[in-house]
Amino acid sequence: MSSCHCLMIRVFQCEDTLTGILSGVYDAWSSRLGHRNVRLQTGDNENMELFCEYEQTVPDLEKAEKVLRTIYKKLGEEAYEMIAYAAVCPHSGKADAIYRMIVIGLSLPDGREISRMLTQPDVQLVFELRRKAWHIAHRYMGFVRFRELKNGVLFSEIDAEADILALIAPHFADRLPLENWVVYDRRRKKAVVHPAQKSWMILEEAEAFADLGNSDEEAYYESLWKVFHRAIGIASRRNAGLQMSQLPRKFRQFMNEFVDL
Amino acid sequence: MDYRIEQQIDLSQKLEILADAAKYDVACTSSGVERNNSGKGIGNCIKPGICHSFSADGRCISLLKILFTNECIFDCRYCINRRSNDVPRASFTPQEVCDLTIGFYRRNYIEGLFLSSGILGSPDLTMDLLYQTLYKLRTEYHFQGYIHVKAIPGADPELIERTGYLADRMSINLELPTAEGLKALAPQKNRPKLLAPIQQVRRMRIQNKNELAVYRHAPRFVPAGQSTQMIIGATGESDWQIMKVAEHMYKKYEMKRVFYSAFLRVNDDSLLPVIPGGPPLLREHRLYQADWLLRFYGFGTDELLSEEKPDFNLLLDPKCDWALRHLEQFPVEVMKADYAMLLRVPGIGYRSAGRIIKARRLGTLDYANLKKMGVVLKRAIYFITCGGKQMYPVKLEENFILRNILDGGGRLRTAAEEQPVYEQLSLFDDPRFSM
Numbered sequence A: 001m002s003s004c005h006c007l008m009i010r011v012f013q014c015e016d017t018l019t020g021i022l023s024g025v026y027d028a029w030s031s032r033l034g035h036r037n038v039r040l041q042t043g044d045n046e047n048m049e050l051f052c053e054y055e056q057t058v059p060d061l062e063k064a065e066k067v068l069r070t071i072y073k074k075l076g077e078e079a080y081e082m083i084a085y086a087a088v089c090p091h092s093g094k095a096d097a098i099y100r101m102i103v104i105g106l107s108l109p110d111g112r113e114i115s116r117m118l119t120q121p122d123v124q125l126v127f128e129l130r131r132k133a134w135h136i137a138h139r140y141m142g143f144v145r146f147r148e149l150k151n152g153v154l155f156s157e158i159d160a161e162a163d164i165l166a167l168i169a170p171h172f173a174d175r176l177p178l179e180n181w182v183v184y185d186r187r188r189k190k191a192v193v194h195p196a197q198k199s200w201m202i203l204e205e206a207e208a209f210a211d212l213g214n215s216d217e218e219a220y221y222e223s224l225w226k227v228f229h230r231a232i233g234i235a236s237r238r239n240a241g242l243q244m245s246q247l248p249r250k251f252r253q254f255m256n257e258f259v260d261l
Numbered sequence B: 001m002d003y004r005i006e007q008q009i010d011l012s013q014k015l016e017i018l019a020d021a022a023k024y025d026v027a028c029t030s031s032g033v034e035r036n037n038s039g040k041g042i043g044n045c046i047k048p049g050i051c052h053s054f055s056a057d058g059r060c061i062s063l064l065k066i067l068f069t070n071e072c073i074f075d076c077r078y079c080i081n082r083r084s085n086d087v088p089r090a091s092f093t094p095q096e097v098c099d100l101t102i103g104f105y106r107r108n109y110i111e112g113l114f115l116s117s118g119i120l121g122s123p124d125l126t127m128d129l130l131y132q133t134l135y136k137l138r139t140e141y142h143f144q145g146y147i148h149v150k151a152i153p154g155a156d157p158e159l160i161e162r163t164g165y166l167a168d169r170m171s172i173n174l175e176l177p178t179a180e181g182l183k184a185l186a187p188q189k190n191r192p193k194l195l196a197p198i199q200q201v202r203r204m205r206i207q208n209k210n211e212l213a214v215y216r217h218a219p220r221f222v223p224a225g226q227s228t229q230m231i232i233g234a235t236g237e238s239d240w241q242i243m244k245v246a247e248h249m250y251k252k253y254e255m256k257r258v259f260y261s262a263f264l265r266v267n268d269d270s271l272l273p274v275i276p277g278g279p280p281l282l283r284e285h286r287l288y289q290a291d292w293l294l295r296f297y298g299f300g301t302d303e304l305l306s307e308e309k310p311d312f313n314l315l316l317d318p319k320c321d322w323a324l325r326h327l328e329q330f331p332v333e334v335m336k337a338d339y340a341m342l343l344r345v346p347g348i349g350y351r352s353a354g355r356i357i358k359a360r361r362l363g364t365l366d367y368a369n370l371k372k373m374g375v376v377l378k379r380a381i382y383f384i385t386c387g388g389k390q391m392y393p394v395k396l397e398e399n400f401i402l403r404n405i406l407d408g409g410g411r412l413r414t415a416a417e418e419q420p421v422y423e424q425l426s427l428f429d430d431p432r433f434s435m
């Protein structure tokens, strides 16, 4: 009964970025080992498993773009967005779920159906991660605080639980097209940089951001904002618990209305 | 004789006075329009709106919410800025409002501006100042973020019209749910005068839609629609009367939002009630939940309340309350029920209802799936079956359900082994995020 194929599972270890994961999808697919015999994994491998062989996937823009185009064409915009968003959330199973979702999607007569197959566990996970990523990104669209540096650049620092820079960059690029601005992710030492009237880009290993100090106007606007923030609350409806659940402490360290100068 | 000591006050003091004076206006949402930047200015709008901070009362801060002036010639009894009060007074200039808006917006403190005002001199004069401010922001600064502006009742309709082409949302507050209440507490205002600009905005919006159908690039008039606000508990209206007014506002005037504001006794005035326990926040919360049911769940006011039962149950949300009075319509089979019926199940929101409809076409659902789709099982289990099965053998019986739902902290007393963790049922579940 037990027909041992003696097959090892090949685990493709990819970099924890969209490019990394999609390169992994490309490699796993073209390995022709059969979908059941491959697995995708992001990041370093802490616990190696028996009966697995490991292969490092090198992130490759060209491969990733090919996969992305296929997703867009065959699985539709919705699935495309799901995958792009899910890829930024920290989750150990995301790369494999994305791979399975693509495999199933491409086997359907109409690949667009895949984004609605929420009873399928892999699709469900990607769906959930997308929701989570969107939620995180959306919060940062509001909670990012720019301060104006001496040279007029608007500078902001965040410490995000997911790699959302590329998700929020288009929003701010559209919003502040004529400004030079930077959002720096302290946790990942990455920054998105937007020169006025040009397109934004991501800088990796952006360790040293020389702090120029604030512009002369900066302290004035910060104090005005604090005045406003204090005045707009209704004392007889004070609700610190609600305030805390809507705006947890981790965000507050970057928001001047909560930091005492 | 009236002695007034003229004193220069700086922008910071003005902001303090005029934000403080605006804080009772509850509308602060920046939602309803999607607009990209033209590439030549500052700002955009995204449809769901964005919260930029939260104030000490837990409300979202999205807009720079200020009065243009609180030097008001009117004497509305419930209002802190009424003429007869001795409070610090200030007025902005259009330039100052622009500086604040742009300075805050660049730093990502806000989504835009919410400009309201007391009546300075006359309605026309005030409306003109609001218009000038918006004009400056839109044309000099090319500001493309969100603007919510008040239309001043009694102002020249042409001024209101011109302002409407610069704003995203316009609002005229009804102030009190009924004409009688208004007469008693705001003697210089009257219902027809408040309704006139509401009617005008509605008319212009329809006209504008037709224009836009022909000329795609025609300027847009109040694209995020209009909203209004009522004070709850200052006068003796029942919830039923209030919801009737709200329903009328949605149907007849195509209001985007009706806001409810629990009465705060800011003035010591013999005509104002003293409410033991402070502002009726829970009542306000129930009205918001019911409002949600009207707008997104296909309920009518007369299903929820009646002359005989004119007020909401403060212990239960209106949807649960309705369901318990209509147990004959339950349980609902999740795999078969239509969208309208799913919406009526406590614990199923409109998003999860939509997801259920889509997902069940492609496969069979179980309770774990439902949970993942956002269904609040601790409420829904009494009212649904999934694939013909109940999650646990629970009774479809009013008192039993009531006891269990109210005992949110406790566990279900059934024989089932595996049970989900019950969260404490919060009476202040925000209706905008749950239900």
Ligand code: SF4
Pocket: B072, B073, B074, B075, B076, B079, B080, B081, B082, B083, B117, B118, B119
């Ligand atoms: S018009 Fe009435 S409600 Fe408005 S600011 Fe003046 S007194 Fe207050």
